[in-house]
Amino acid sequence: xxxxxxxxxEYDKEDGEYxxxxxxxxxxxxxxxxxxxxxxxxxxxxxxxxxxxxxxFRYQTEVGGKDxxxxxxxxxxxxxxxxxxxxxxxxxxxxxxxxDVTRKVTYKNLPNWFKELRQYRPEIPCLVCANKxxxxxxxxxxxxxxxxxxxxxxxxxxxxxxGTNVVKMFREAxxxxxxxxxxxxxxxxxxxxELENLDDLSLSNDVDSGVDTAGNSAETHTDxxxxxxxxxATGTT
Amino acid sequence: MHHGSNWYCCRHFWPIFGLLExxxxxxxxxxxxxxxxxxxxxxxxxxxxxxxxxFYYKAFDANRSELAGLYRPHSMMTFExxxxxSAEAIMxxxxxxPFQKVQHVVTTVDCQPTTDGGVLVxxxxxxxxxxxxxxxxSQTFVLNNDxxxxxxxxxxxRLVVHSV
Numbered sequence: 001x002x003x004x005x006x007x008x009x010e011y012d013k014e015d016g017e018y019x020x021x022x023x024x025x026x027x028x029x030x031x032x033x034x035x036x037x038x039x040x041x042x043x044x045x046x047x048x049x050x051x052x053x054x055x056x057f058r059y060q061t062e063v064g065g066k067d068x069x070x071x072x073x074x075x076x077x078x079x080x081x082x083x084x085x086x087x088x089x090x091x092x093x094x095x096x097x098x099x100d101v102t103r104k105v106t107y108k109n110l111p112n113w114f115k116e117l118r119q120y121r122p123e124i125p126c127l128v129c130a131n132k133x134x135x136x137x138x139x140x141x142x143x144x145x146x147x148x149x150x151x152x153x154x155x156x157x158x159x160x161x162x163g164t165n166v167v168k169m170f171r172e173a174x175x176x177x178x179x180x181x182x183x184x185x186x187x188x189x190x191x192x193x194e195l196e197n198l199d200d201l202s203l204s205n206d207v208d209s210g211v212d213t214a215g216n217s218a219e220t221h222t223d224x225x226x227x228x229x230x231x232x233a234t235g236t237t
Numbered sequence: 238m239h240h241g242s243n244w245y246c247c248r249h250f251w252p253i254f255g256l257l258e259x260x261x262x263x264x265x266x267x268x269x270x271x272x273x274x275x276x277x278x279x280x281x282x283x284x285x286x287x288x289x290x291x292f293y294y295k296a297f298d299a300n301r302s303e304l305a306g307l308y309r310p311h312s313m314m315t316f317e318x319x320x321x322x323s324a325e326a327i328m329x330x331x332x333x334x335p336f337q338k339v340q341h342v343v344t345t346v347d348c349q350p351t352t353d354g355g356v357l358v359x360x361x362x363x364x365x366x367x368x369x370x371x372x373x374x375s376q377t378f379v380l381n382n383d384x385x386x387x388x389x390x391x392x393x394x395r396l397v398v399h400s401v
């Protein structure tokens with residue numbers, strides 16, 4: 001299966017590039033893709049991973065003087081048919097939770113999305129966006145949407161079509177993602193990091209181990225990490 | 238919804254489909270093949286299956302609420318792993334799917350006769366909802382005949398989406 005998986009990026013492996021994964025969540029047609037496209041503007045070709053029903057947008061930027069490669073994950077519409085597969089959440093560092101101010105049901109569904117997110121990623125930062133504020137009277141921004149307040153999540157009124165707050169919101173998402181990666185206290189993340197460190201040690205003992213070896217051994221350790229997580233989970237319950 | 242597509246409404250079209258099938262069967266000397274090992278198989282299984290698929294997705298894409306006539310109280314559906322029974326429950330599921338436009342493009346249809354005179358149909362294709370990228374899907378049906386019309390006894394649907 002290693003070959004089949006090769007098209008999906010890894011985020012816990014440090015192979016020279018500092019990578020973070022930001023996922024977009026929310027009902028169909030709330031404008032998740034449009035927001036990412038607005039932020040990236042022209043010149044970005046999203047990568048369609050149709051086998052997985054995913055769209056990936058890659059963005060290179062700098063956070064605190066450090067080069068960061070950000071992958072925005074978007075759902076490509078399978079959420080219309082079923083729940084998101086757990087792999088969508090896997091290794092995510094930040095979540096942008098979007099609803100459409102013109103469709104109340106998309107706001108009412110936020111708790112469901114949030115619950116599912118927390119099931120897989122209990123501690124990653126999550127931002128809430130009220131999209132399409134250009135579509136209604138801007139007075140909507142005076143309305144209070146309690147969901148974000150209740151869960152103490154940063155909240156933005158945004159418009160993918162006129163750009164209001166889009167850059168600001170995405171900058172915060174990227175910074176939160178990097179901040180999370182740096183300071184995570186999440187158990188599974190720490191296990192992953194430990195395993196990466198072990199990997200580095202074993203590599204440094206290997207004389208002249210090439211890049212290929214590094215790739216292979218990291219792959220093996222990912223599998224071990226899955227087992228480790230499973231054991232950890234049963235141990236704590 | 239899609240006005241002007243009512244020509245394809247099940248109430249009009251489905252009985253005709255049933256009649257067509259009966260007429261085409263009459264041209265054969267033996268309508269069904271009875272055998273102790275194979276039961277009663279319908280020799281027209283392939284054309285029945287293909288006509289059905291053609292009709293089903295046209296109706297689904299034009300106005301899926303009109304598919305109601307194809308399901309019966311004992312019909313079963315497994316939609317993305319969720320099990321449903323009865324025309325009512327199935328239609329509620331299909332109608333509530335959150336998209337405005339949908340288009341199915343069928344790649345392959347494979348049919349086999351069942352031993353009780355019904356038809357097993359497996360479809361592989363792609364579908365596109367609203368502005369989303371296309372997804373692969375796989376759908377399997379068991380069609381039965383109540384003596385005058387064909388109906389869907391079993392319906393199993395999956396998007397072909399893999400985990401990473």
